[in-house]
Amino acid sequence: MKKEKKNSFETEDLISHLLNKLSPGEKELINFRMDLAAKIYAAMKAKGWNQNRFAEEMGKKNVSIISKWLSGTHNFESDTLFAIQNKLGITLVDTDKTSRSPKLKVDFHVSGITAADLDKHIANAGGLQPTSIGLEYETQENA
């Protein structure tokens, strides 16, 4: 396996030199894609499915798409990840609702308080969070 040496770099130095060109974020993304592929493959194997069977289960006619998914290089769309995790019964994307800002607890019909009291309650609760639930209230002034 001998080859003529072309410059002074040793292979390990060369690898370090090239890896240093990536930012920590880029490395993390590459690792994330590899982890996703490995996790999908492990779940497939746990179900006893080969790539053909997985393609069938996913409603894909072309099995080559499964090879792409498992290559560790694929940039998945969120809808695809959602479909895969549902089919395999695994979690690939954790939206982790607990990490969001706590929602304000609101009684739908508030009465008998002043606008200033309401402002104070809202301020104490950390402000209003955008929500699909509308807030209706009455105060002593506009009741």
Added chain:
Amino acid sequence: MDQQYLFGSFLEENLNRKELPEMLQRIKSMGETNSASMTFFKEGESSNPKDKKVVAFYDKPELNIRVYCVWMSEKLVVFGGGGPKPKWIRTWQQSKKLKKEAEMIMRISELIDVRMNSRELTISPDGFYFQGKLELLNK
């Protein structure tokens, strides 16, 4: 000893190509976290259909480089040489450079089989290393 490995030569020859850091990080990920699953490699690169060990490491869809390997197991892969592979090239036979590197790795794969059959080459008990007569080609 003045010797150089095929993969080292591949890196030197393609030093300025943007694909290499990403490719190396994927190899590192296999070594550190994920094993070298066969799915990370493109199968069937040998002209000998019986030799399933000759594979290519996947490149990203938008990138254009190929490196050939001998895949022994999820713990042991021999990375060889390779080169640029523009998308219009479908098979290694269409590129003089890729043909040379693919044929070299095929030869190495054959030699591994021969040496393992004769017990001159074995795999370590933990599965991570070759042991024995490692120098495969002389020039």
